[in-house]
Amino acid sequence: MPDGLMLSAWLIALLQALLYVALAPLLIGWVRKVKARLQNRRGAPLLQPYADLRKLLIKETRVPHTASPLFRMAPYIVFVATWLAAATVPLVALDLPIARIADIIVLVGLLALARFFLALAGMDVGTAFGGMGASREMLISSLAEPAMLMAVFTLAMTAHSTSLESVMSHHLADGFVLRPSYLFALGALLLVALAECGRIPVDNPATHLELTMIHEAMLLEYSGRHLALMEWAAQVKLLLYGVLIANVFFPWGVGREFTPLALGLGLLAVLAKLALLGAALAIAEHVVAKMRLFRAPAFLNLALLLALLGLLSHVILEIGA
Amino acid sequence: MTLALLPLLQQFVLLLAALVLFLSFVLLAQARLISAIHSFAWQGALVAAVTLTVAVAGETHHLYFSAILTLALKALLIPWMLHRLTRRLGLERHTEDLHWPTLAIMAAVVLVIFSYWLVTPMVAQGLAFTRNIIAVSLAVVLIGLLMMVVRQQAVAQVLGFMSMENGLFLAAVSATAGMPLVVELGVAFDVLVAMVLFGVFFFQIRESIDSLDVDRLNRLTETADPVGANPFATTDEVSQ
Numbered sequence: 001m002p003d004g005l006m007l008s009a010w011l012i013a014l015l016q017a018l019l020y021v022a023l024a025p026l027l028i029g030w031v032r033k034v035k036a037r038l039q040n041r042r043g044a045p046l047l048q049p050y051a052d053l054r055k056l057l058i059k060e061t062r063v064p065h066t067a068s069p070l071f072r073m074a075p076y077i078v079f080v081a082t083w084l085a086a087a088t089v090p091l092v093a094l095d096l097p098i099a100r101i102a103d104i105i106v107l108v109g110l111l112a113l114a115r116f117f118l119a120l121a122g123m124d125v126g127t128a129f130g131g132m133g134a135s136r137e138m139l140i141s142s143l144a145e146p147a148m149l150m151a152v153f154t155l156a157m158t159a160h161s162t163s164l165e166s167v168m169s170h171h172l173a174d175g176f177v178l179r180p181s182y183l184f185a186l187g188a189l190l191l192v193a194l195a196e197c198g199r200i201p202v203d204n205p206a207t208h209l210e211l212t213m214i215h216e217a218m219l220l221e222y223s224g225r226h227l228a229l230m231e232w233a234a235q236v237k238l239l240l241y242g243v244l245i246a247n248v249f250f251p252w253g254v255g256r257e258f259t260p261l262a263l264g265l266g267l268l269a270v271l272a273k274l275a276l277l278g279a280a281l282a283i284a285e286h287v288v289a290k291m292r293l294f295r296a297p298a299f300l301n302l303a304l305l306l307a308l309l310g311l312l313s314h315v316i317l318e319i320g321a
Numbered sequence: 322m323t324l325a326l327l328p329l330l331q332q333f334v335l336l337l338a339a340l341v342l343f344l345s346f347v348l349l350a351q352a353r354l355i356s357a358i359h360s361f362a363w364q365g366a367l368v369a370a371v372t373l374t375v376a377v378a379g380e381t382h383h384l385y386f387s388a389i390l391t392l393a394l395k396a397l398l399i400p401w402m403l404h405r406l407t408r409r410l411g412l413e414r415h416t417e418d419l420h421w422p423t424l425a426i427m428a429a430v431v432l433v434i435f436s437y438w439l440v441t442p443m444v445a446q447g448l449a450f451t452r453n454i455i456a457v458s459l460a461v462v463l464i465g466l467l468m469m470v471v472r473q474q475a476v477a478q479v480l481g482f483m484s485m486e487n488g489l490f491l492a493a494v495s496a497t498a499g500m501p502l503v504v505e506l507g508v509a510f511d512v513l514v515a516m517v518l519f520g521v522f523f524f525q526i527r528e529s530i531d532s533l534d535v536d537r538l539n540r541l542t543e544t545a546d547p548v549g550a551n552p553f554a555t556t557d558e559v560s561q
Contacts, residue, residue, distance in 0.1 A: 177324060178332040183336065184339070301422075305430075309342065313339040313457075315437065316456050317339060318324045318335070
């Protein structure tokens with residue numbers, strides 16, 4: 001690749017990463033709006049999450065007396081790690097140089113890093129809720145991560161590569177193929193995404209009820225810009241999983257070259273896919289009740305089983321075919 | 322990747338076969354009896370869909386008839402009979418928790434791998450595009466068997482037995498493009514008669530032990546004695 005093209009590719013990668021941060025509150029606003037409409041409410045405006053973030057960013061930041069420096073560092077680490085993880089998922093264009101640096105396993109690792117510091121920050125102040133939230137988060141993620149890796153390996157086995165980009169271009173090159181393994185991997189990833197983003201069957205993002213909260217329990221002591229960064233990171237994570245599911249399983253429309261037209265079409269396509277996915281999430285949260293925490297392992301076992309069946313059906317049904 | 326070279330209909334057959342296997346897992350782990358019956362009905366419908374798609378893709382016209390027969394029998398009639406039985410036995414809300422649900426599921430995964438290993442030489446022969454389904458159907462048979470072992474409830478065991486028959490039928494369709502019609506009608510009739518007999522048996526079992534939990538058939542007396550207090554308990558243990 002010549003230098004000029006390389007430079008523009010890096011620029012697009014940077015723009016794409018910025019786009020993640022900019023779009024994340026919009027997705028959450030859209031999900032909340034659809035959910036409100038389903039409950040016959042008018043709901044907050046679509047741009048409300050931006051206003052919330054702005055309010056938190058200009059508010060004074062208070063830190064508990066018992067907090068260590070880790071408590072202050074954690075929001076920045078969580079935000080940056082989540083953001084970096086998001087930057088490795090192709091949003092509007094393929095063939096970006098960032099794909100040569102990071103594959104899916106790095107993505108899972110970065111998310112694990114963010115989660116680790118989130119849990120540490122939850123325990124740092126020494127309140128009961130923080131420790132409880134951290135222990136629950138670790139319970140969920142220790143079960144969700146193997147399922148996610150299994151699902152990812154299913155995709156990687158089809159494309160013979162763990163790079164997200166080659167998985168997507170392989171899928172695009174094959175055209176429309178009905179793969180049983182992809183169906184199972186899609187199911188597994190959807191369940192993992194629900195659990196990891198703290199959505200309804202596992203955690204309720206709209207409540208601070210002490211018996212049920214997981215993610216919110218770890219953020220109870222945060223305020224001001226720290227809280228803004230933590231919430232923003234959670235929104236980026238939701239967008240990341242949404243784009244991962246939308247672009248890996250339905251990659252059609254993503255830009256293959258760096259022309260404004262292709263990139264614009266790629267952006268439109270991904271926005272349409274995310275709008276559909278967000279509406280589906282809102283409907284799913286509307287019809288499904290939150291389950292008890294002790295049922296969460298069974299939920300994630302189902303995700304693991306789906307991912308395992310994906311691997312097996314790839315080996316049994318697709319390789320011999 | 323060779324799957325991409327297959328026509329769409331044949332890919333669809335493989336997809337349906339994978340879903341049949343998934344429903345076997347659902348059947349194995351489903352605690353609610355009524356939901357298990359529904360999953361069994363869905364499995365029957367999927368087997369019928371596989372048969373239909375093989376008939377369309379392979380241009381084998383006699384398979385249309387067996388698809389219709391499977392749909393009528395496995396997806397509608399037998400589930401309906403089981404439904405009626407559970408209602409008459411007052412078991413609509415019955416749930417039965419497996420002792421080790423994850424262990425049972427993992428055992429089923431091992432069975433899938435085992436059946437793949439078993440079938441590999443057959444697949445190497447290269448018969449038809451459906452040959453990969455043989456491993457799946459063998460796994461469905463083995464998981465049905467496992468279900469009869471791990472479940473204690475008589476109705477759930479019958480579901481396991483019936484899903485074994487689903488697996489055998491799937492194997493017949495995928496390995497040989499269907500059995501002769503006479504054999505197929507005979508098997509269908511057998512399954513139906515078995516279902517009627519099972520219904521009679523359910524009532525017999527319940528009349529004698531007041532429950533459909535077949536583990537209680539091991540006991541020789543009505544009272545739930547601790548082991549040792551019952552003079553028959555030792556012979557009971559030996560006979561196991």
